[in-house]
Amino acid sequence: MRTLPSILHLDMDAFFASVEQAAKPSLRGKPVIVGGLGNRGVVSTCSYEARVFGVRSAMATAVARRLCPNAAYLWPRFVAYRDLSEQVMALVREVSPLVEQLSVDEAYVDLTAGQFAPALDGVAPAEGAELVRAIAEDLRADIERRTGLTASVGAASSKLMAKIASEQAKPNGLVLVTPGQERAVLGPMAVRALPGVGPATEQALRRAGLVTVAEVAEQSEGELVRLLGRAHGTGVALMARGLDDRPVVPDRDTKSVSVEDTYEVDLMERDQVLFELDRLAVRCVRRLKAAGRSGRTVVIKIRRFDFSTLTRSETLAGPTDDGRVIAATARRLADQVSLAGGIRLLGVGVSQLAEYTQEDLFAQAAAELAEDEEEAGGEQEGSAPTASSRQPVRAQVWLPGQDVVHEELGAGWVQGSGVGRVTVRFETPDSPPGRVRTFKVDDPALAPADPLPLRPPVEQQ
Template sequence: MRTVPSILHLDMDAFFASVEQAAKPSLRGKPVIVGGLGGRGVVSTASYEARVFGVHSAMATAVARRLCPNGAYLWPRFVAYREISEQVMAMMRELSPLVEQLSVDEAYVDLAAGPYGPALAAVPPAEGSEFVEAIAQDLRADIQHRTGLTASIGAAGSKLMAKIASEQAKPDGLVLVAPGQERAVLGPMPVRALPGVGPATEQALRRAGLLTVAEVADLPEEELVRLLGKAHGAGVSLMARGLDERAVVPDRDAKSVSVEDTYEVDLADRDRVLHELDVLAARCVRRLQAAGRSGRTVVIKVRRFDFSTLTRSETLRGPTDDERVIAATARRLAAQVNLTGGIRLLGVGVSQLAEYTQEDLFAQAAAEAAAEEAAQAAAQAEQAASLEPASAPIPTASAERSLGSRLWMPGQDVRHEEFGAGWVQGSGVGRVTVRFETPDSPPGRVRTFLVDDPALSPAEPLPLRPPVG
C-alpha cells in the first residue's frame, strides 16, 4: 500500500454545460442543459444552476423542460469538448506518463510514476501529502487559467479512494484522503457509494440489514460471498475496507467502436432504415479511422417499437475500415431482422479491432459493384432523358431532406458575413435566431434570419482562451 496519496482522479465540473457557458457570455450564471433535444432526447450534462431545479444527467429532456422551462437547451458540440479535453489531458501527462482517461472529462494520473515520483518517495508521508496537495492545486489553477473551466480533484493511495474523494470535492474543489484513513472516510457512506453497487446489490445488502459501508466492511467476506456471489461479494468486501490495488493504466484499449441513434418517430419504411444504416456506418468509420483502427466483425443493433432489442453480427475475412464494406454488411444484417411495426433505435458497430487493414477482396468487390451501379444508373438516366426530355424524376423523402433547408441546431457555431461570429439560439417556421457574441465579448445582440440566408454559414468553435505561451 502507498504511504502517500499519489493517485489523482480529475473530473471536470459539469463539463459540457461549463464549456457552453464559457463560450457564450449570455449564458453565464444561467441554467444550461446539453443533450438530445427531441421528444426522446436525454440530458447529457446540466449546469449547476439547472441542477437547482432538479435537472440531472440521464434524465429525459422532456422532463427537464418541465422542471426548468427557462433553461437554455443546447445540442452537444463534441468538437469543442474534445479540443478542451485534449488540453486538459496534455496538462495531466506533464505530471506523469501514467494517465488513464476514462472519458472526455475524467481521468486518473499516477504521480509516483512521473518527475515528482522520486521526491514523493524521499519525504515523510505527511510532507508527501502536502506536496501532492500543492501539485493538485497547481493543476486545477492551470486548467482554469488555460481553459476558463473548473475541475474537481481527489487524491488518495488508490483509484477507488481518489474517485470517491473527487466526488466529495465537487464542485471546484480538492479532497485528499491520506493512506490509512480509507475506512474512516468510507464508513458513514451509504452502500451505493461503492463502485459496482447498483440498485440490485443495494437491495440484497439492505435485506441483510447492511445500510452503510462500515456495516459491510465489518461483515466477514464469506457472508458477502453468500449474499452476492463469489466474484462480486469478494470485490465489495475489499472495496468496503478501502482496499484497491488496481494500477493506473494509460491508453486503455477499446474493444469496439460503435454509434447509434434514437429516432423521434419510429422508422417504418425499410428504405429509410437502410439509408440510416448507411449514415451510421459512415459515422462509425470516421471514428475507426480517427483512432487508426480497423475491425473484422460488423454488428447492428435494432430496438423495435415494443422496446425489444436485438443484435446481428457478421465476421469478415479480415479487418477493414472501408465504409462501403461496413455499410453493405450492415444492410445484409438488416435483412435478417423483422422491421415491421417500426424501429426506435439503430446502431452500427465494429469489433475485433486491429491496428492495420488487410487487402480485402470485399472492399475491391464493393468498389467494383458501386462503379457498375453508377454506370448503369447514368445509362438509364441518359436513356430516360432521350425518351422523355420534359419529365422530371420525383424526389424521394431522403432527397428532399438533403436538398431542403439547412438545419440549425441550438448552440451551433455560426458566422455571418456582416455580423461575425455567433451561435444559434433557436430556429423554426423558416427562421433562425442567432446571438452574436464570442467567449471574450460582452453578452451579444440577437438577430433573426431566413434559414437559407446565404450570408449565414456553420463555423468552427472559437477557442475559450488565447493560446498559452
C-alpha cells in the same frame, strides 16, 4: 497499499455545459442543459445552475424542460469538447506520464512517475501528503488559467478512494484522503457509493440489513460471497474496506463500451427483457457520448437461468451513438434468442468505435427533427398544408448552440430555429453578451462555422 495519496482522480466540472458557458458570454451564470433535444432526447450534462432545479444527467429532456423551462437547451458540440479535452490532458501529462484517461473530461494520474516522483520517494507521510496537495492544486490552477474551466480532484492511495474523493470535492475543489482513513471516509456512505453496486446488489444487501458501507465492511467475505456470489462478493468485501490495488494504466485504447445488469429475480417475460434492453441502451449511449465516441457494432449479452451465457451482435452501415438505433438493434438481436426459463443478466455494448464527428451530430439532429415533424402530422405550427410543404425538401439544419458566421455580422451561435427562421446571437468567448438577429433558414449570408478557441478570463503575463 501505498503509504502516500499519490493517485489523483481529475474530473472536469459539468464539462460540456461549462464549455458552452465559457464560449457564450450571455449564458454565464445561467442554467444550461446539453443533450438530445428531440422528443426522446436525454440530458448529457447540465450546469450547476440547472441542477438547483433538480435537473441531472441521463434525465429525459422533456422532464428537464418541465423542471427548468427557462434554461438554454443546446445540442452537444463534440468538436469543441474534444479540443478542450486535449488541452486539459496535455497539462495532466506534464505532471506524470502515467495517465489513464477515462473519457473526455476524466482521468487518473499516478504521481509515482514523472517530475515529482523523486520528491515523493521516501518522504515522510505527512510531508508527502502536503506535497501531493500542492501538486493537485497547481494542476487545477493550470487548467483554469489555460482554459478558463474548473476541475475537481481527489487524491488517495487507490483509484477507488481517489474517485470517491473527487466526487466529494465537486464543484471546483480538492479532497485528499490520507492512507489509513479509507474506512472512516467510506463508512457513512450508502452502499451504492461503491463501484459496481447497482440496484440488484443494493437490494440484496438491504434485505440482509446492510445499508451503509460500514455495515458491509463488518461482514466476513464468506457472508458477502453467500449473498452476492463469489466474484462480486469478494470484490465488494475488498472495496468496503477501502482496499483497491488496481494500477493506473496509461494510454488505454478503449475497444468497446458496454453496460450490464444482474437481476435479483430472473426476467421471465419478453416485455421485461425488452424494457431492460432499452434502459441499458440509454446507459450505454451515455458512456459513448462521455467518451466522445460512436460505434458501428451493437452487442447484447444474455445469461440464462442455467448460467449459460451467449452474445449476439449486428454491425451497422456506419457508426452511431443514437440511443434509438442502439435500442432497436438490441431488440432485434434479442429476437434471435430463446428467453424461456428466465434471464439472470443482460448487457448492451457497442464496439468498432470511431471518433464522434460533427457530421454525426447533424445527421442525428436531422433524423430527430424529421421524426418529430412526422409525429406532429408533418406540418409545422402555423403553416398551411400545401402540396409544396409535403415535399421532402430539407433546408440547412440549424441546431441550438451551433457555431455560425454571418458575412456582415461575424461569428455567433444559434439560439433556436423553426417555421423557416433561425435566431442567432452574435458574440464570441471574449466579447460582451451579444445582440440577437433572426434570418431565413436559407439566408445565403449565414453559414456553419468551426468553434472559436476559448480564451481564459485572465491572461497571465
